[in-house]
Amino acid sequence: xxxxxxxxEEAFRLEVRAWLEANLPAEWRHGAAGGFREEEETEVxxxxxxxxxxxxWLKLGWPKDVGGRSATPVMQAIYQEEMTRAGAxxxxxxxxxxxxxxxxxxxxxxxxxxxxxxxxLSGELIFCQGFSEPDAGSDLAGLRTRAERRDGKWTxxxxxxxxxxxxxxxxxxxxxxxxxAAEPHRGIGFFLGxxxxxxxxFERGGLAQAARFExxxxxxxxxxxxxxxxxxxxxxxxxxxxxxxxxxxxxxGLRNLTKAQHGQAPGPEASVTKLYWSxxxxxxxxxxxxxxxxxxxxxxxxxxxxxxxxxxxxWMWAQAETIYAGSSxxxxxxxxxxxxxxxxxx
Numbered sequence: 001x002x003x004x005x006x007x008x009e010e011a012f013r014l015e016v017r018a019w020l021e022a023n024l025p026a027e028w029r030h031g032a033a034g035g036f037r038e039e040e041e042t043e044v045x046x047x048x049x050x051x052x053x054x055x056x057w058l059k060l061g062w063p064k065d066v067g068g069r070s071a072t073p074v075m076q077a078i079y080q081e082e083m084t085r086a087g088a089x090x091x092x093x094x095x096x097x098x099x100x101x102x103x104x105x106x107x108x109x110x111x112x113x114x115x116x117x118x119x120x121l122s123g124e125l126i127f128c129q130g131f132s133e134p135d136a137g138s139d140l141a142g143l144r145t146r147a148e149r150r151d152g153k154w155t156x157x158x159x160x161x162x163x164x165x166x167x168x169x170x171x172x173x174x175x176x177x178x179x180x181a182a183e184p185h186r187g188i189g190f191f192l193g194x195x196x197x198x199x200x201x202f203e204r205g206g207l208a209q210a211a212r213f214e215x216x217x218x219x220x221x222x223x224x225x226x227x228x229x230x231x232x233x234x235x236x237x238x239x240x241x242x243x244x245x246x247x248x249x250x251x252x253g254l255r256n257l258t259k260a261q262h263g264q265a266p267g268p269e270a271s272v273t274k275l276y277w278s279x280x281x282x283x284x285x286x287x288x289x290x291x292x293x294x295x296x297x298x299x300x301x302x303x304x305x306x307x308x309x310x311x312x313x314x315w316m317w318a319q320a321e322t323i324y325a326g327s328s329x330x331x332x333x334x335x336x337x338x339x340x341x342x343x344x345x346x
Contacts, residue, residue, distance in 0.1 A: 030087035049091035073260040080208030096127035130174025141184035147176035210250035268338035275331040285315040
């Protein structure tokens, strides 16, 4: 098995690094060690999205006839990995860029493409996601929001919740049940305002996530040495285990990347990936706040918090990671039924 990259791919990696060196300010790297307030972070992400858009990076994998570079899945993974290693901030309109815009490219009308795509990519229009509901979070089969066709228009009724970024978004794209008589996982439509569309999955992951975890493990090891916990055998074992898990996660990413390179659509193994990284990060963050000792109990905004409270903030987010985007319980059910062939749970 050859896990290396071709000369062309390595040349592309150097291109990405050179662009980052010229366009990514040092004070934006790694979230300024957690020093940004929410309002500041929002503006940084907005400006960073604009720079990426002007640099042509947000259309990397798109066909050339729509302004993209037709980059291979491997090149796209390299791009994400280099962004992560450089500590680049996220973009404000991530959901619109990674989910909605590619959907419009593949399935949208000419009017939809002309009206929305460039505004989504540039950050002029920010979208949040309206999937989760009070009684339908991880399992969208429980969706209750309804869409009814009346006089040539869709009327939506229902409630959405846990819509991250809704407070700075201009619009939302959401799921609603269009056929009450259909099976739970069918009869669901995807809506943007008054425009009905078909959902198309384009979320990213893989090597970028692996690079993030590898960096986090290295920073955790450095923290342990600084705090004098490096000589503690149980702590050393936890950090070593975290390093092993990060490496395994990279191999999972490479396997998924190989499938994508050969045109194979993601299958139930996506649940393995989600379950693995969310549980892994939860253990990693718990180890980190433990290394900090009593300081680990401080709120991130405390003046005495170590590294501006970045590990406490990470620990709190990690508790949610096993819930959002499909809870660990739901992922285990999917793996049991679709991978292992076990009977459906009751």
